[in-house]
Amino acid sequence: MPRKATPKEQASRAHFNAMIHGFARRLPIIPALEDEADWKRHLKGMTKTFNPVGYFEELLVRRLATVLWDVDRLTAYQVASTMSNISNNLFSAGVQKNYMATPEEREDLGFYEALERMQSVLLPAHDDLELIMRYGNSLHRQWIQIHNQLLATQARRRGEKMPVTMLDVSGPPPNFGPFRSTPSIPASVLKEVSS
Numbered sequence: 001m002p003r004k005a006t007p008k009e010q011a012s013r014a015h016f017n018a019m020i021h022g023f024a025r026r027l028p029i030i031p032a033l034e035d036e037a038d039w040k041r042h043l044k045g046m047t048k049t050f051n052p053v054g055y056f057e058e059l060l061v062r063r064l065a066t067v068l069w070d071v072d073r074l075t076a077y078q079v080a081s082t083m084s085n086i087s088n089n090l091f092s093a094g095v096q097k098n099y100m101a102t103p104e105e106r107e108d109l110g111f112y113e114a115l116e117r118m119q120s121v122l123l124p125a126h127d128d129l130e131l132i133m134r135y136g137n138s139l140h141r142q143w144i145q146i147h148n149q150l151l152a153t154q155a156r157r158r159g160e161k162m163p164v165t166m167l168d169v170s171g172p173p174p175n176f177g178p179f180r181s182t183p184s185i186p187a188s189v190l191k192e193v194s195s
Helices: 007-015 017-023 036-050 056-096 109-118 126-158 185-195
Strands: none
Touching: 036 056, 056 126
16 A cells, blocks of 8 residues: 655645646646637637648747737736726725715715726736736747748748848837937948949
8 A cells, every 4th residue: 555645745746736737738828717729729720821831830830829829818918907907096096085084975986987087097007017018029029030930931942032131120220329319321321332
């Protein structure tokens, strides 16, 4: 008969449950929160869109699908954070207004006043907003890199030429110098480059 595990040994084994059920999973879904059928439908749609040939292209399509899945998850987080911010602000406004009031002086927020307050807090809390922006930018860069690699791989397979670099221009380049604006390029340099 096997020896019964001590509570300390049981806790030690339970410590690895996250690795067994999380890290080792090949599906990018969160159990009990996301549906495996939705993931399979998403992956099938991405596969149908890009028509990968071979293992490497299939791997890139799967990575691309995973990044876009994370973008949807980030959107859900942003909505939840915004709703929490609205709820917290409305609650605190109501509590502050009625905290020291006598029962006769207390007033409920009217519909339009509540709507106005909700519209004034339509963004997530500052810490959440910073996290959302950083993670969103990271996901965007990953998506661009994987997408470009997939397009280049497919073009090579078809025997087409593909540019060596593809740029993601999301706005004006940052100004790293001490000047207020980026200095313009002299006309003589532009003339030499164009000829």
